[in-house]
Amino acid sequence: MKRYGYPFLLLLALLLTAGTPALAGAPLPDIPEAIKGEQCVEDTEFMRRNHMELLEHQRDDTVRRGIRTKKHSLKNCFTCHVVMGDDGKAITVSDPRHFCRECHDYAAVKVDCWQCHVSTPEPKGDKL
Amino acid sequence: MSDNQIDSYKRRFLGQSAAIAGAATLGGGLVLTSVARARPADQAASSANRWGLLIDTSKCASDCDECVKACEMEHGWGRGSTDEQHSRPEQKAQWMRKVTVRDRATGHETSLPMMCQHCAYPPCVDVCPTGASMKRDDGIVLVDKHRCIGCRYCMMACPYKARSFIHEDLHDQKTESPRGKGTVESCNLCVNRVDRGENPACADACPEKAILFGDLKDANSDIARRLASEPSTEIRGDLRLDLGVRYQNI
Amino acid sequence: MKPTTFREISGNSTGYWALLGLLGLIIAAGLGAAWYMEHNGHWVTGMNNQIVWGMPHVFAVFLIVAASGALNVASMASVFGRTALKPLSRLSGLLAIALLAGGLMVLVLDLGHPDRLIMAMMNLNFMSIFAWNIILYNGFFVIVAVYLWTMMEKRANRYTKTAGMFAFIWRLVLTTGTGSIFGFLVARQAYDAAIMAPMFIALSFSFGLAIFMLVLFASYRWGGRPLGDYMIIRMQRLLGLFVVAALFFVVVYHLTNLYAAEHRDVEHFMLDGNNVYSGLFWVGYILLGSLVPMAIAWLSPFRASIGWITTAAVLVVAGGMAMIYVIIIGGQAYPLQLFPGKDVSSSFFDGVVNPYSPTLAETLLGIGGIGITLAIVVVGIRLLKFLPLSLEDARVDPHYKADEA
Numbered sequence: 089m090k091r092y093g094y095p096f097l098l099l100l101a102l103l104l105t106a107g108t109p110a111l112a113g114a115p116l117p118d119i120p121e122a123i124k125g126e127q128c129v130e131d132t133e134f135m136r137r138n139h140m141e142l143l144e145h146q147r148d149d150t151v152r153r154g155i156r157t158k159k160h161s162l163k164n165c166f167t168c169h170v171v172m173g174d175d176g177k178a179i180t181v182s183d184p185r186h187f188c189r190e191c192h193d194y195a196a197v198k199v200d201c202w203q204c205h206v207s208t209p210e211p212k213g214d215k216l
Numbered sequence: 217m218s219d220n221q222i223d224s225y226k227r228r229f230l231g232q233s234a235a236i237a238g239a240a241t242l243g244g245g246l247v248l249t250s251v252a253r254a255r256p257a258d259q260a261a262s263s264a265n266r267w268g269l270l271i272d273t274s275k276c277a278s279d280c281d282e283c284v285k286a287c288e289m290e291h292g293w294g295r296g297s298t299d300e301q302h303s304r305p306e307q308k309a310q311w312m313r314k315v316t317v318r319d320r321a322t323g324h325e326t327s328l329p330m331m332c333q334h335c336a337y338p339p340c341v342d343v344c345p346t347g348a349s350m351k352r353d354d355g356i357v358l359v360d361k362h363r364c365i366g367c368r369y370c371m372m373a374c375p376y377k378a379r380s381f382i383h384e385d386l387h388d389q390k391t392e393s394p395r396g397k398g399t400v401e402s403c404n405l406c407v408n409r410v411d412r413g414e415n416p417a418c419a420d421a422c423p424e425k426a427i428l429f430g431d432l433k434d435a436n437s438d439i440a441r442r443l444a445s446e447p448s449t450e451i452r453g454d455l456r457l458d459l460g461v462r463y464q465n466i
Numbered sequence: 467m468k469p470t471t472f473r474e475i476s477g478n479s480t481g482y483w484a485l486l487g488l489l490g491l492i493i494a495a496g497l498g499a500a501w502y503m504e505h506n507g508h509w510v511t512g513m514n515n516q517i518v519w520g521m522p523h524v525f526a527v528f529l530i531v532a533a534s535g536a537l538n539v540a541s542m543a544s545v546f547g548r549t550a551l552k553p554l555s556r557l558s559g560l561l562a563i564a565l566l567a568g569g570l571m572v573l574v575l576d577l578g579h580p581d582r583l584i585m586a587m588m589n590l591n592f593m594s595i596f597a598w599n600i601i602l603y604n605g606f607f608v609i610v611a612v613y614l615w616t617m618m619e620k621r622a623n624r625y626t627k628t629a630g631m632f633a634f635i636w637r638l639v640l641t642t643g644t645g646s647i648f649g650f651l652v653a654r655q656a657y658d659a660a661i662m663a664p665m666f667i668a669l670s671f672s673f674g675l676a677i678f679m680l681v682l683f684a685s686y687r688w689g690g691r692p693l694g695d696y697m698i699i700r701m702q703r704l705l706g707l708f709v710v711a712a713l714f715f716v717v718v719y720h721l722t723n724l725y726a727a728e729h730r731d732v733e734h735f736m737l738d739g740n741n742v743y744s745g746l747f748w749v750g751y752i753l754l755g756s757l758v759p760m761a762i763a764w765l766s767p768f769r770a771s772i773g774w775i776t777t778a779a780v781l782v783v784a785g786g787m788a789m790i791y792v793i794i795i796g797g798q799a800y801p802l803q804l805f806p807g808k809d810v811s812s813s814f815f816d817g818v819v820n821p822y823s824p825t826l827a828e829t830l831l832g833i834g835g836i837g838i839t840l841a842i843v844v845v846g847i848r849l850l851k852f853l854p855l856s857l858e859d860a861r862v863d864p865h866y867k868a869d870e871a
Binding site (some may be wrong): 279302303304305306308309310313314315316317318319320330334341342343344345346347363365366367368371372373374375376377379380381382383384385397398399446451452454455459466 | 493504506507508509513514515516518519565577578580583585586589590591592594595596597600647650651652653798799802803805806807808809811812813814815816820825840
């Protein structure tokens, strides 16, 4: 699924970074600010282009080999990239303002991560 | 300082202190086991270990299902979830269940928890066309849902009915136990907890300590020592699947 | 015997378009049902965690088994030298491809994640019979297509025998693979038997020929082309032979199981139970699907009677569906033996016979597969030269003498 999306995201990244005056009027996704930290786990430009590669690599490492480094884990994304709703709680991916959806909706790239994965930070005290 | 760094410092500190403790009680064996279990996050599961359970059914009360409840809460199914409202009872997932076994001739009854038996030669892994049904190097059998196409051939092949198919959209999952519509799932021996060096939820929850978790390949582990000195059986041992879960007093 | 002239059907009649329209509706209903199942999830079906394979698999397995059987007519002509059947070879190949396509569509659309199929094909696990089948099924399309090309392209005719031989071997392996889906399952009492592979091959002969005959008779009748007694009687006798061969394997399978004490319970359940499976087996498969067609195939009053022979073919198809239903659903309905010889009970339906009532959606999906199959044939014979202009005795009977007619 994400393969189709790659060119779109590349285009998106170009649009965002180049800021071509001619395109200044085109609507751009309103990417939510990370709630903490100055810097993502990798360079922002790198993440925009390659987050899917990192996640896919991490997912195979984790599920199939039991490697559970935190840096590139999906869970770790949501420690910073979380959008609070009007009720003060983190919104899920069912809300179009969700961090992932801002760009994915814009680029029309559909992913099925959220059929299984939680799209919000792990609630405190969730563990037994 | 980022969370990652804190985490890695924490891990290093824990590792060192465990090593010191281990050195202090060398010969005790037990502490060495726990060092082996505290695997660093960046290290893959190893075939030097084989995780398993030993379940003493004589301690297992027929009206107790604390282990099942703990599983539901840990992985967010059954009573641990608000999902699966559309599914009929026979469509709802059950990772673990209490089974009552009754001898036809004598009427004697045994109660025991039943779940994935973590076979060394798992039929579910053999039949899976995509490699989604898989066995980790440390013997844990689980479904890689990223690859699962929902064909249910593994459910046909499992002699223990350990697997469930998800019949509808889910929304109320646990962060550490992703599960969703159109894929098959089962007991994964709490792989999330085991990788942190913890016991599976069922083993910790049992009020009678009837479920013992450990490394079958470590001759000094509690489980290996008990298996070596006490009788135990495999369910459907005739199938020669070499199970990671063994029972006593059936 | 004169050379055969193949010709497309004209396909301009109201009847043709009505038939195609009807098939279109059936396919649309099947696709709609599949969308409904995927959108909601499988809770809208009768399938569950005990009966994990249901109606779609009954249809799919039946169609896939019949696909390899439908190729037999061509194989007999080009591999085993039954030249009288040669005019039917092209239709045989077309029907084989169409049946496989219909069956696979049903199988794929029932998956929990049909959208991941391509990805799945990139990670094949070669320990899996399913993975092998993905290769065998795809290969079958290619090989039969090449086989058809050698028949239809004059310059390639000399390769027909080689291609036919290859296709014949491939189809035997393919049906072995389909039977082994069940034969290799150690977990379930009703499966786990090596004889399931040859049994499926024998069943494929009769299912495939029965469907072939129905398609042949219908296209000649509705297309207004002559079909002589010679061809009809050959089909009639062949069907009888194939039905007996299939019955032989089914009988041996059950006798073997009855002899072993460990399988007696499951045999009683299947053959002697107060359940739908015993009924489908005895009335559906044995009586209507085997004994009646055998009588029609061999008893003299039915000789060359196209009405009765059509009835026999319909009964073989219906009995075959009943048999596959008994194998797939019955085999799962019988509880797993967690503790052989002991009674088990649990919240997860251990130790009980699992009920199954298919919903409309999963049944429509299965019927949609038949729609796809027939639509491919109906369109195929209009576009390309699959059907001989005439199958009257003067053209096909090698011993035909004008004065006998």
